[in-house]
Every structure is written in C-alpha cells, then in structure tokens.
Amino acid sequence: MEKVVLKNIFKTYEGDVTAVKDFNLAIQDREFIVLVGPSGCGKSTTLRMIAGLEEISSGDFLIDGKRMNDVPSKDRDIAMVFQNYALYPHMTVFDNMAFGLKLRKLPKQEIKERVHNAAAILDLEKYLDRKPKALSGGQRQRVALGRAIVRDAHIFLMDEPLSNLDAKLRVQMRAEITKLHQRLKTTTIYVTHDQTEAMTMASRLVVMKDGIVQQIGTPADVYGTP
Ligand code: ADP
Numbered sequence: 693m694e695k696v697v698l699k700n701i702f703k704t705y706e707g708d709v710t711a712v713k714d715f716n717l718a719i720q721d722r723e724f725i726v727l728v729g730p731s732g733c734g735k736s737t738t739l740r741m742i743a744g745l746e747e748i749s750s751g752d753f754l755i756d757g758k759r760m761n762d763v764p765s766k767d768r769d770i771a772m773v774f775q776n777y778a779l780y781p782h783m784t785v786f787d788n789m790a791f792g793l794k795l796r797k798l799p800k801q802e803i804k805e806r807v808h809n810a811a812a813i814l815d816l817e818k819y820l821d822r823k824p825k826a827l828s829g830g831q832r833q834r835v836a837l838g839r840a841i842v843r844d845a846h847i848f849l850m851d852e853p854l855s856n857l858d859a860k861l862r863v864q865m866r867a868e869i870t871k872l873h874q875r876l877k878t879t880t881i882y883v884t885h886d887q888t889e890a891m892t893m894a895s896r897l898v899v900m901k902d903g904i905v906q907q908i909g910t911p912a913d914v915y916g917t918p
C-alpha cells in the first residue's frame with residue numbers, strides 16, 4: 693500500500709491566492725521524493741499541509757490509507773526539518789534533541805536512548821553538552837536532523853534544509869542526508885529550488901510551477917541521463 697497519498701489537493705490562502713492546484717501524488721514507503729521548482733511555486737505550502745501546519749482547502753491526504761486532513765500535526769507520524777534549524781540557542785545539543793520527547797513525557801531512560809542513538813548516527817556524540825553557537829554550520833544542521841530522528845516517525849519532511857549553508861557544506865550535507873536515508877529508509881519528502889540537489893538526491897522528482905505539478909519522474913526522466 694502507498695505510504696502517502698495526495699489526491700486533488702488545493703490550497704487557497706486568504707486574499708484568494710491559490711498556492712496549490714490539483715496536486716496528485718502517491719508515494720511508496722521508503723521513497724525519497726523531492727519537490728522542486730522556483731520560489732513561490734507552492735512547494736512549502738504542500739509540505740506544510742502534509743505536516744499539518746497549514747489547512748488543506750480541498751482534496752484528500754492519506755497516510756497508510758487513513759485520511760489525515762483533520763488529524764492535528766502532533767498526531768501525524770511525521771518529523772519535519774526546517775530551513776532555519778529552529779534550534780533553541782540557550783539549550784545544549786542534548787536538550788535540543790530531547791525537548792519534544794520531554795514535552796511528550798516519554799520516560800527519561802527512553803529519551804536518553806533515543807538521543808544517544810540519533811547522536812551516534814549523526815556523529816554528534818562528542819557535542820551533546822555544547823550550545824548551538826559553539827557548533828559549526830554542518831553540526832547545527834545535524835542537530836536539526838537529530839531532532840527529527842528522535843521522534844521515530846515514519847515520514848520525514850525537509851524544507852530547504854541546506855539553503856543556509858555555504859556551497860561546500862551543502863554538497864557535503866547533501867551526501868550525508870542521502871546516506872542517512874539509505875540507512876534509516878524513512879519515507880522522505882524534500883523541498884528545494886536547487887536542481888542539483890533535486891537531481892542527486894531524489895528517487896522521484898515532482899516539478900512544480902505556479903502551484904501546478906508539471907512533471908513527476910525519476911531524475912533521468914526529468915533531466916535526461918547525463
Ligand atoms: P515555495 O515554497 O515554492 O517558495 P510557497 O508555498 O511558499 O512557495 O508559496 C506559494 C504561493 O502562496 C506564493 O504565491 C506565496 O506568496 C503564497 N503564500 C504562501 N504563504 C502564504 C500565506 N500564509 N498567505 C498568503 N499567501 C501565501
């Protein structure tokens with residue numbers, strides 16, 4: 693069965709901006725889907741509807757065959773990585789990763805295990821006591837990934853997670869995220885305006901323009917084989 697299904701999804705904002713028009717996509721478990729297209733084409737809006745951070749105007753959104761339109765964000769089996777990391781500057785790396793789990797009142801021991809497990813995957817074990825400002829850009833980005841991993845969700849959403857990094861680091865983190873996906877195999881929906889990212893990371897691409905899906909296919913389908 694498909695992991696995620698989006699059927700005839702529309703989003704109209706107040707003021708009558710239709711940001712997404714008739715979006716249709718069925719995502720298989722373990723896929724790495726990249727939404728790509730110019731600024732303003734509706735990528736973020738689509739991702740935020742999946743996350744539950746934005747209401748769906750019409751259409752059906754399913755996870756594992758269950759309609760999720762009206763399920764609150766916190767009850768969706770989803771973890772999101774934001775562009776600006778959204779790290780808490782006054783908290784250590786450990787506390788940044790543990791924060792959501794503490795809010796959910798998970799047992800202390802389980803929180804510790806999940807954070808240490810994520811830190812091991814991301815090579816952050818030595819930095820758990822540091823504050824974000826004492827980290828490099830790449831390490832901060834890994835902490836943001838760690839915050840998503842500890843949630844143990846089956847779907848990752850990433851909204852331009854690399855766009856604040858310099859070019860060299862972007863290439864490095866691109867490879868790291870691909871490796872992470874090969875290891876965890878979490879179904880991922882990744883938003884970018886960067887064609888190179890789209891081409892190198894996606895198992896399938898969704899090309900958007902002016903709120904409309906133009907094309908869906910593998911990188912070879914969309915950009916041709918190099
Ligand atoms: P992208 O992520 O591809 O840059 P967005 O999804 O952010 O595109 O935006 C799609 C369109 O919706 C744009 O025209 C944008 O101005 C508009 N939009 C985005 N968010 C809002 C909002 N909260 N209220 C009104 N219009 C919005």
Ligand code: ADP
Nearest residue numbers: 743765766770771772773791792793795839840
């Ligand atoms: P959490 O650490 O559990 O994400 P926050 O206090 O940071 O909790 O955020 C409050 C709510 O915002 C969450 O219950 C969730 O609905 C949403 N949210 C925040 N961060 C994420 C995330 N990384 N992935 C998905 N939803 C999130």
